[in-house]
Amino acid sequence: MRKLRQNQPFIFQQDNAPCHRAKKVVEWFAEQKIECLKWPANSPDLNCIENLWSWLDRELAKVGPRSLDELKRIVPDILEKVPKSITENLVDSIPRRINECLKNKGGVTRY
Structure with a gap:
């Protein structure tokens, strides 16, 4: 924070x-x-952070760190560059996540 x-x-x-x-x-x-x-x-996981982890995984695959030290150095750099559109889309998805969770009575959702 x-x-x-x-x-x-x-x-x-x-x-x-x-x-x-x-x-x-x-x-x-x-x-x-x-x-x-x-x-x-x-409770159902409605947190959109899982989708951000997926994005981070894809970005890491592009760089291909070869050691833990390299990974520790690269991750903060990548996270500094998360496009605003990604975070906005994730936040905007929350009402859809909640509605689908309610529709499925707390069961599995596509999210």
């Missing part, structure tokens, strides 16, 4: 996966005074 120059209050969203509920993770968020969105366990 600092990198995005986000100075206004925010609530962090995650999917309540077991690794996100680990004691150290919960303590870290508390120490940082970051409020997390309450999220039911075993």
Whole structure:
């Protein structure tokens, strides 16, 4: 959030996966005074970040890092260049995601 120059209050969203509920993770968020969105366990994943990971995978494949150090150096550079249209499309897809989830009564969606 600092990198995005986000100075206004925010609530962090995650999917309540077991690794996100680990004691150290919960303590870290508390120490940082970051409020997390309450999220039911075993809920459908409506977070569009998965689509961003797919985009990142494709961009990484174009570069083809050959070591962990190279990967660590390349990923931030690629993420700095995410086209605004990608993030706007992902955010704009949220109502469709929610509607499809409701239509499927919380079951599997194409997202």
